[in-house]
Amino acid sequence: MTTLRKNSKSKPKTSSSRSRSRIGIASASSLRQAPADSGLPITRIALLGFGTVGASVAKVLSTLKLPGIELTHIFNRSVARKRDSEAAKCVPSSVVWTESMDEILASDAQVVVELMGGITPTEGWLRKALSAGKSVVTANKQLIAYRGPSLARLAAQHKAQLVYGAAVAGGVPVIPGMLQGLGGDRITRLSGILNGTCNYILTRMEAGADYATVLADAQQLGYAEADPTADVDGYDARAKLVILTRLGLHADVDPEAVSTQSISGINAVDFTYARELNCTIRQISRSEIDGATVRARVAPMLVPLSSPIAWSHGTLNMVVANGVFGGDTVFSGHGAGGGPTAVAVVSDILAVAQGCKAVQLPTRKRQATGEFHAPHYCRFIVDDKPGIISSFSGALATYGINIDSILQRPGHPKHRLPFVVTVEPCLTSTLNKALATIAKMDFILEPPLCLQMLSLEDKD
Amino acid sequence: MTTLRKNSKSKPKTSSSRSRSRIGIASASSLRQAPADSGLPITRIALLGFGTVGASVAKVLSTLKLPGIELTHIFNRSVARKRDSEAAKCVPSSVVWTESMDEILASDAQVVVELMGGITPTEGWLRKALSAGKSVVTANKQLIAYRGPSLARLAAQHKAQLVYGAAVAGGVPVIPGMLQGLGGDRITRLSGILNGTCNYILTRMEAGADYATVLADAQQLGYAEADPTADVDGYDARAKLVILTRLGLHADVDPEAVSTQSISGINAVDFTYARELNCTIRQISRSEIDGATVRARVAPMLVPLSSPIAWSHGTLNMVVANGVFGGDTVFSGHGAGGGPTAVAVVSDILAVAQGCKAVQLPTRKRQATGEFHAPHYCRFIVDDKPGIISSFSGALATYGINIDSILQRPGHPKHRLPFVVTVEPCLTSTLNKALATIAKMDFILEPPLCLQMLSLEDKD
Numbered sequence: 001m002t003t004l005r006k007n008s009k010s011k012p013k014t015s016s017s018r019s020r021s022r023i024g025i026a027s028a029s030s031l032r033q034a035p036a037d038s039g040l041p042i043t044r045i046a047l048l049g050f051g052t053v054g055a056s057v058a059k060v061l062s063t064l065k066l067p068g069i070e071l072t073h074i075f076n077r078s079v080a081r082k083r084d085s086e087a088a089k090c091v092p093s094s095v096v097w098t099e100s101m102d103e104i105l106a107s108d109a110q111v112v113v114e115l116m117g118g119i120t121p122t123e124g125w126l127r128k129a130l131s132a133g134k135s136v137v138t139a140n141k142q143l144i145a146y147r148g149p150s151l152a153r154l155a156a157q158h159k160a161q162l163v164y165g166a167a168v169a170g171g172v173p174v175i176p177g178m179l180q181g182l183g184g185d186r187i188t189r190l191s192g193i194l195n196g197t198c199n200y201i202l203t204r205m206e207a208g209a210d211y212a213t214v215l216a217d218a219q220q221l222g223y224a225e226a227d228p229t230a231d232v233d234g235y236d237a238r239a240k241l242v243i244l245t246r247l248g249l250h251a252d253v254d255p256e257a258v259s260t261q262s263i264s265g266i267n268a269v270d271f272t273y274a275r276e277l278n279c280t281i282r283q284i285s286r287s288e289i290d291g292a293t294v295r296a297r298v299a300p301m302l303v304p305l306s307s308p309i310a311w312s313h314g315t316l317n318m319v320v321a322n323g324v325f326g327g328d329t330v331f332s333g334h335g336a337g338g339g340p341t342a343v344a345v346v347s348d349i350l351a352v353a354q355g356c357k358a359v360q361l362p363t364r365k366r367q368a369t370g371e372f373h374a375p376h377y378c379r380f381i382v383d384d385k386p387g388i389i390s391s392f393s394g395a396l397a398t399y400g401i402n403i404d405s406i407l408q409r410p411g412h413p414k415h416r417l418p419f420v421v422t423v424e425p426c427l428t429s430t431l432n433k434a435l436a437t438i439a440k441m442d443f444i445l446e447p448p449l450c451l452q453m454l455s456l457e458d459k460d
Numbered sequence: 461m462t463t464l465r466k467n468s469k470s471k472p473k474t475s476s477s478r479s480r481s482r483i484g485i486a487s488a489s490s491l492r493q494a495p496a497d498s499g500l501p502i503t504r505i506a507l508l509g510f511g512t513v514g515a516s517v518a519k520v521l522s523t524l525k526l527p528g529i530e531l532t533h534i535f536n537r538s539v540a541r542k543r544d545s546e547a548a549k550c551v552p553s554s555v556v557w558t559e560s561m562d563e564i565l566a567s568d569a570q571v572v573v574e575l576m577g578g579i580t581p582t583e584g585w586l587r588k589a590l591s592a593g594k595s596v597v598t599a600n601k602q603l604i605a606y607r608g609p610s611l612a613r614l615a616a617q618h619k620a621q622l623v624y625g626a627a628v629a630g631g632v633p634v635i636p637g638m639l640q641g642l643g644g645d646r647i648t649r650l651s652g653i654l655n656g657t658c659n660y661i662l663t664r665m666e667a668g669a670d671y672a673t674v675l676a677d678a679q680q681l682g683y684a685e686a687d688p689t690a691d692v693d694g695y696d697a698r699a700k701l702v703i704l705t706r707l708g709l710h711a712d713v714d715p716e717a718v719s720t721q722s723i724s725g726i727n728a729v730d731f732t733y734a735r736e737l738n739c740t741i742r743q744i745s746r747s748e749i750d751g752a753t754v755r756a757r758v759a760p761m762l763v764p765l766s767s768p769i770a771w772s773h774g775t776l777n778m779v780v781a782n783g784v785f786g787g788d789t790v791f792s793g794h795g796a797g798g799g800p801t802a803v804a805v806v807s808d809i810l811a812v813a814q815g816c817k818a819v820q821l822p823t824r825k826r827q828a829t830g831e832f833h834a835p836h837y838c839r840f841i842v843d844d845k846p847g848i849i850s851s852f853s854g855a856l857a858t859y860g861i862n863i864d865s866i867l868q869r870p871g872h873p874k875h876r877l878p879f880v881v882t883v884e885p886c887l888t889s890t891l892n893k894a895l896a897t898i899a900k901m902d903f904i905l906e907p908p909l910c911l912q913m914l915s916l917e918d919k920d
Contacts, residue, residue, distance in 0.1 A: 060644060060785050067822070165641060171786035173641020180640055180816065181625060181633020184520060184806025308792070311771055325520050326631035326803035329793035332768070334786060343786035346644025350819050356640065357816045359807070362527070 043353035046073035046109035046134075048101075048125070049116040053139060053166075053345070055087035056338030057113065060346045062090040069353050071095055075104050101125050105132060111352055113345060114138040123147055130154045130162065137348040139166035139341055145239035145255045148246065149363070163348040163358065168240040169194060169317040171340025172333040173347070176358070178248050178321060183359045185323030187248045189288040191454065194240040194298075196315030196336045197224045197231040198263050198283035202300070203313045206271050206280050211264065223315060223336075234260030234283065234298035241285040241298060248321055249287060251294045251366040258287075259370025261299035265449050269418045270379055273407050274302050277377070277422065277453075280310050284454055286372075297370045302377045302453040308332075309454065371427050375404060375453040378421045378435065381446040384414040391441055392421055399434045401426045416445060428452060503813035506533035506569035506594075508561075508585070509576040513599060513626075513805070515547035516798030517573065520806045522550040529813050531555055535564050561585050565592060571812050573805060574598040583607055590614045590622065597808040599626035599801055605699035605715045608706065609823070621817065623808040628700040629654060629777040631800025632793040633807070636818070638708050638781060643819045645783030647708045649748040651914065654700040654758075656775030656796045657684045657691040658723050658743035662760070663773045666731050666740050671724065683775060683796075694720030694743065694758035701745040701758060708781055709747060711754045711826040718747075719830025721759035725909050729878045730839055733867050734762050737837070737882065737913075740770050744914055746832075757830045762837045762913040768792075769914065831887050835864060835913040838881045838895065841906040844874040851901055852881055859894045861886045876905060888912060 045061075047054050054074070061071050072095060076082045079099040098104065104112065105128050112129040116122055117140055126136050126143070131154065138144065144151070144164045155162035165175045169192070178187070193199050200223050204214040215232070218224035230236045242255045263283050274281050279302040287296035303309045308330050312318045317335025322328050334340035351358075382388055393403055407420040423431065428450070435448050505521075507514050514534070521531050532555060536542045539559040558564065564572065565588050572589040576582055577600055586596050586603070591614065598604065604611070604624045615622040625635045629652070638647070653659050660683050664674040675692070678684035690696045702715045723743050734741050739762040747756035763769045768790045772778045777795025782788050794800035811818075842848055853863055867880040883891065888910070895908050 056785070063784075064644070064646060066644075171642075171645070171783075172789060173637040176640030177633040177637035177791070180636030180811055180818075181807050182631075182803060183810045184524070184526075184808070185631070185803040186524060308771065311768065323631075323803060324523075325516070325799040327794045327800060329632060329791075331637070331789075331791060333789035339785040340787060343642060343645040343783060347641050347819070348644070350643045350821075351640055354819055355817065356819050357814065358640075359811050359814055359816050361810075 041068060042070050043068055043111060043349075044070050044072040044109045045111050045113055045349060046075065046104045046107060047071065048075045048104065048112060048114045050074050050076045050082040050088070051115065052338040053341045054115045055085075056342035057115065057345050058087070059090045060339075060342045062092070064346070066346070066350055066353075069349060073098060073104055073107055073109050075099065075101060105129060109134065111135045111137060111349060113349065114140055115345070116140070117142070119143050119146060123151075126151065127154060130158055130160050133158045133160050135161040135352045136163070137345055137352060138162075138164050139345060140164070141167040141236070141239040141243065145242040148243065149252060161352050161357065163352060164243070165348045166341050166344035168243050169319060169331070169333070170335040170337065171343040172317050172319070172331050172335060173344070174244070174319045174331040175247060176347070177329075177331055178244070179358045182248070182321060182323060182326065182329060183361060185326045187321050187323045189286070189322040190241070190244050190248050190319065191284060191286040191309060191322075192241075192244070192319035193282055193309065193312045193317055194237040194285045194319070194335065195231055195234075195283055196317060197228070198237070199312055199317070200315050201232070202263060202266070202281055202283060205266065205268060208268070210268060211266065232264050233262045234285075237283060237285045237298045241287055241296060244319065245287040245294060245296060246363055249289050249294060250361055250363045251287075251289065252363050253287075253294050253296060253366050253368035257368040258296040258298065260297070263300045266300055267418075267449075269412075270449065270451075272409060273379065273418075273420045274377070276407055276409070277302065277405070278305050279303055279453065280305055281451070282309060282312070284309065286454070292366065294366045294368045295370070295372050296368045297372060297452075300451055302451055304455070307454065371429055372452055373425050373427055375425050375455075376423050376428065376431050377451045377453055378423065378431070379449045380419045380421070380438070380444060382417050382419050382443045383445055384417045385443055388419070388443055392438060395434050395437045396421075396423060398437070399426075399430050401431060401434055422453070501528060502530050503528055503571060503809075504530050504532040504567075504569045505571050505573055505809060506535065506564045506567060507531065508535045508564065508572060508574045510534050510536045510542040510547070511575065512798040513801045514575045515545075516802035517575070517805050518547070519550045520799075520802045521809075522552070524806070526806070526810055526813075529809060533558060533564055533567055533569050535559065535561060565589060569594065571595045571597060571809060573809065574600055575805070576600075577602070579603050579606060583611075586611065587614060590618055590620050593618045593620050595621040595812045596623070597805055597812060598622075598624050599805060600624070601627040601696070601699040601703065605702040608703065609712060621812050623812060623818065624703070625808045626801050626804035628703050629779060629791070629793070630795040630797065631803040632777050632779070632791050632795055633804070634704070634779045634791040635707060636807070636811075637789075637791055638704070639818045642708070642781060642783060642786065642789060643821060645786045647781050647783045649746070649782040650701070650704050650708050650779065651744060651746040651769060651782075652701075652704070652779035653742055653769065653772045653777055654697040654745045654779070654795065655691055655694075655743055656777060657688070658697070659772055659777075660775050661692070662723060662726070662741055662743060665726065665728060668728070670728060671726065692724050693722045694745075697743060697745045697758045701747055701756060704779065705747040705754060705756060706823055709749050709754060710821055710823045711747075711749065712823050713747075713754050713756060713826050713828035717828040718756040718758065720757070723760045726760050727878075727909075729872075730909065730911075732869060733839065733878075733880045734837070736867055736869070737762065737865070738765050739763055739913065740765060741911070742769060742772070744769065746914070752826065754826045754828045755830070755832050756828045757832060757912075760911055762911050764915070767914065831889055832912055833885050833887055835885050835915070836883050836888065836891050837911045837913055838883065838891070839909040840879045840881070840898070840904060842877050842879050842903045843905055844877045845903055848879070848903055852898060855894050855897045856881075856883065858897070859886075859890050861891060861894055882913070
C-alpha cells in the first residue's frame, strides 16, 4: 500500500506517516480562508476513483477554480498508474494520492466524492465517512437505489449531507430541478429515457441499422460494456427510476419489484411498423402513483413521434414529470460521459460546500407493480395461412381484449411473415395470457413481441 | 382600510387592533411545532396579491398541506371582494385578509410572497419586509431584472432569503436547475422561449393563421393583454433573459441594453420560406459570453426544425443552457398560468421554510450588445423587374456580405413579390447598413425584414 504525492519522486512515505502529516496540515488548513472576495471557508474534497468521471471532476475543479473548494485527496487502486497518467496533469501538486481508504477516512477532507460504483465495499466505506461527519457526493445509482434511505438516515444522524445528483441522468439536473423546483407540485407520473446506451442503439435502429451491428458499434465507441446486460435489459435504468420515484413521487419501492423488459427483442421491422403508427421505439422508464401502489417499469415501448420523449436522439437522456398543478415538465441533456457527469458532481460539491441543503419531503414505502393499463403493440412472425386473424381475434376476445389495428406490410416472404396487431388499453398481464395461447398456435414461428404504447400528453 | 377574517361576519376590527392581536398570537404560535412526524417549526406565509396566481398558490398550499407551512395573511386592494370570491373558498378561516401593507409588515409572517408585479410601490414594500428580516418569494420578473442585485444584498444583510423561481418560465424549474444542477459547469450560452404569448402566436402562424387574427384570439383567450406590447415587442422576455443571464452566465447586464425586435413584422409568407430552409420562426431570447461583453437579444429568429427550440408549441416555455463541460441542457414546460406559476412559488416557499439556500456564484457587471455574428434571413417585398438580384448582391458585397441562398416561390403577383435572401454569418449591424441601402431602391415596397438564424447544436 503506497501513498504518493504527485510531485514527490523520492521514496514515498508510508501511509501512516503521510496520514499523520496530513492531519498535522489539516489543523492549520482548517483555519485557512478562501480568497478574501469569496468570504467562504475552505471545503476539502477527497475523490474516490480516478477513472473517466473522476478525471473529469478534477479537470472541472481545476478549470473553474470555485471559491472555497480544494481538492486534497485522490483514492484509487494502483494509484501510481493513475497519478502518472495524462489525465492527472490538471491535479494540483498538493493533492495526496493514496490507495488507503483508511487514510481518506482519517483525513481532514470534509467531503468524500465517490465515483467507484458498486455496493460492496463502497457502502461500508461511505458509512464510515458519514459516521465521521464527512458529507458524501456520489454518482452511484445502484447504491442509492438499494441503500439510499438508510444512508440518508445515517447522514442526518451525523449532520452530514448525502447528495447524488449525478446518479440519475448524468449532467441533466433532474434531481435538483425536481427537489427545488417541483417540490410545490404533486407529481403523479414520471417517464424518461434514462439509459443513453439503449437510446443510442434504438435511434440507430430507427435509422435502419440492425441490433447486433449497432450493439457492436456501441461497444467499440465505449457506449456499451462488453457485457451489455445492465444496459439493454434495463437494470441500469431501473436503479435510476427507483431514485426518481423516491424523490418525485415520494414513494420508496424495491428495485427488484420494478419490472424490466430487454430491448434485445426489437427488430428492424418493428421500427417500420412503429412508423406506420406515427411512433418510434425507445427504452422508457416510467412510474406512476395509483392509489397505494406504484406502477413502475423499464421496457422498450412505442412512443408517439409527437411526444417530447421521441425527441431524444443518440445518448441523450430525458425525464418528463407530470404534476397535478404544473402539467408536464421536461428535462433533457447528456446523461453520461465524463464531462456531463462531472458537472453534476461538481454542482453537488458546490451545494455541499455552501451549506445548501436539498428540500426534503416525506417518503413512503410502496408496493410496486409492472402492470400498466395501456394500449399494446404485438408483433408476430407467422408462417402465413388462411384463418390467422380469426385465431388471433378469438384468443384476444377470450380475455376481453379489443383489437385496435392490424398491420401487414408487403415485401416479406409468406412463410416468415411479420404481422402486427395493436390492441386497445388493457393490462399487460391479461394480454400476456392471450399471447401465451397464441404462441402455441402452429403457424407462430417465434415468441410474440409485446410492447406497451406510451401516451404522454398532458391530460389537462 | 379594513382588515377582515374570512369567517368574521361581525364588524371588522381596526387594522391596528388586529395587528396587535396577531402579534399576540405570534409569540405563542412561533413556539408551535408542525405535526410530530415533520419535526419542522411552523413557517408563516403572507401572500401579497390574490389574483390568478395568488389564488392558485392558496389552492396548492391547501391541497398539498406541506408540513410546517401555514398561510396566515393575504393582502390585496379591495380585499373584501377577494375574500368573498369563489377562489377564496380553499383559504383557511384563520387567515387574516387585509388591505394594509403596514399590517403585513408588522405581522408574525416570516415569508412574504409577492405576486402583485410592478416596481413601484412593490419594491419599497419588499425592502421593508427584507429589512424586517422577512424572506421574500416573488414572481416579479421586472423587479428582479432591474433591482435583483440590490434586493439580494439587502436580504443578505438581514439574513433573509430572496427567491424568485417563478420570475422566469413559470413552472419550469430552470432557476433551481441552473443554480443547483449546473453550478458546476461554465455556461457560455443561453437560448430560450421565455414568452408563451409570442410562442402561441408564432406556432398558430406556423400552422397557417394570420398575425392579426391570432393576436385577437390570444387576447380573447387571456394569453395576451389588451396592449400586447410587453409580450410581442419582447420586453417581458427581456426581463427574464436578464435574470437568467445573471444566474447562468454570472453576468449582470442592464435590461435596457438588451436589444429587442418585435414579432409583429412576421408575415405568413415568412413561415413558408422558413419551412423551405428547414426552419420555423420563434421569439428567441438568447445571451452569450464573448470575452468581457455579453451578447443578448430578444427577437423573432429562424430556428432549425431539428433544434429542441423548435419543439416548443403553444404557450410552452423552454430554455437551453450550453455548458463547456456538460453540453446542452434543456428545460421545458408550462411558463405561465396559475397552476405552473404557483408550483414555482410553492417550491420556493418550501425551500425557504426548510432553510435551503440556493447556490451563489459571484456575478460581474457586463456591457451588453445585441450584436451576434450569425447567418441572417432577409425578406423583401418588391415590384419585380430585371436586375433586382444584381442590385441586392452589389449592396451586400459593398459590406463584404456573402449571399447563401435566394428563394423566390411562385404564386405571388409580380408587382408585389416576396423574395428572400439568406446570407452567410455576419454582424447584424453590418447587414443593417446594406439593408438601409437596399431599402432606398425604387423596387422595394416595404422595409425589409431581417431575422437572425439560430444554430444551437452542441459544438462538441
